Amino acid sequence: MTRSFFSLIFALILSPASAEPVTLSHINELPTAEQSAWKTYVVRSQTNALVDAAVVQAPTK
Numbered sequence: 001m002t003r004s005f006f007s008l009i010f011a012l013i014l015s016p017a018s019a020e021p022v023t024l025s026h027i028n029e030l031p032t033a034e035q036s037a038w039k040t041y042v043v044r045s046q047t048n049a050l051v052d053a054a055v056v057q058a059p060t061k
Helices: 002-014 024-028 032-057
Strands: none
Touching (some): 024 032
């Protein structure tokens, strides 16, 4: 039991994570009822990324 558990954990750690990016084309394929929440998420995420980039680029004193 213990050996198989550690083998599973080891395999999960070494396996590459693969997830599809969240894009508007993928969102448009979702049921209509789910699209609004995902579109809101994408806009908020993009806005946060722009703010983060601006902070990184801002001159330091």
